[in-house]
Amino acid sequence: MRPIALALVLAALSGPALACGPDALGVSRTLRVGTLGGGAVGLKTYPRTLPLAPGEVVLTFDDGPMPGKTERVLAALDAECVKATFFMIGRNAAAAPRLAARVLQEGHTVAYHSMTHPNMRHLGVAAAQANIDKGFQAVDEAVYGDAWNEPRAPFFRFPGFADSPALDSWLASRDIVVFGADLWAGDWEPMTPDQELARLLARLDRSKGGIVLLHDIQPRTVAMLPRFLRALKEKGYRIVHLVPGPGPLETRPAPAGWTSETERILRSSAKGAGG
Ligand SMILES: [Zn+2]
Known part of the structure; x- marks a missing residue:
């Protein structure tokens, strides 16, 4: 084998470890999220979130792949x-x-966001359930080559955070956890990548971390992401990788005086909350 080919094989075998020196942001820990009995997290929508420590950040990307x-x-x-x-x-x-x-294949967690991204509150319960189930199946067929009765990773996020009590309990009965978000820059609104970056970092400084909502389909997010990750490293934030785990969902309650921001947006806007 020629040296260059050997080097490529070695690099492939050892994966990112060669490149992941102490200067890389890296993953600080993997959080196994219990899904038994369902539940919902994310302070923008729900009065509880994941039990993250100050400075811990969960990155989530919606609406792809694109x-x-x-x-x-x-x-x-x-x-x-x-x-x-x-x-x-x-x-x-x-x-x-x-x-x-x-x-x-690159080690990320694949979760679900419906089949066609409708506002579920504008559908009947049966139509909403069918859309959610089609989404589970289409993603699993694409990612794993086949689909079972239940999604491989029982993590779901409602389009625009427009859940309903009936759908929440239906998902809970299937041991599927509903994800909101703790913060976002609002990358679906017109802004430059620099503005998005500044807004995200300012909000993270206030919240001391949390579940961050981004969209991999948004060019401004694609453009600012490398600088955002560098800034997280420089500011000492730590990345937590979510995977499904056994047992019930563990949560941390919202601070006193909490209200649902997405509910306010959903009631005041026909377009719904971003996400
Ligand atoms: Zn979305």
Whole structure:
């Protein structure tokens, strides 16, 4: 074998370990999220979140996979040896199955965000359930090559955070955890990558970390992500990678005086909350 080929094989075998020196952001810990009996986390919507320590950050990316953009998100995460959770739209996964599968192959958690991203409150319960189930199946067929009765990773995020009591209890009965978010920059709104970066860092400084909502389909997020990850490293934030785990969901309650920001947005806007 020629030396260059040998080097490539060795690099492939050892994975990111060669590149992941102490200067990389890296994953600080993996949190096994219990899904028995379901539950819901994320302070923008629910009065509780994951039991993260101050300075811990969970990265989540919604609405992909999207060719031309998700690859760049994966490259930015790989360059910092970071793992994230991708809430995929079934229709997008079905349209780009190799890209969807690559997200899992690179060690990220693949979760679900419905089949076609409707506002579930505008659908009947049966239609909403069908859309959610189609999303589970389309993502799993793209990522794993087949679909079971239940999603592989029981993590779901409602489009626009528009849940309902009936759908929440239906998901709970299937041991599926609902994810909101603790903070976002609002990357679906018009802003430059620099503005998004500044807004995210300011909000993280206030919240001391949490579950961050980003969109891998948004060019401004793709553009600022490498600088965002560098800034997290420089400011001493630590990345937590979520995977499904056994037992019930463990949570931390919201601070006193909590209200649901997404509920306020959903009631005041026909467009719904971003996400
Ligand atoms: Zn979304």
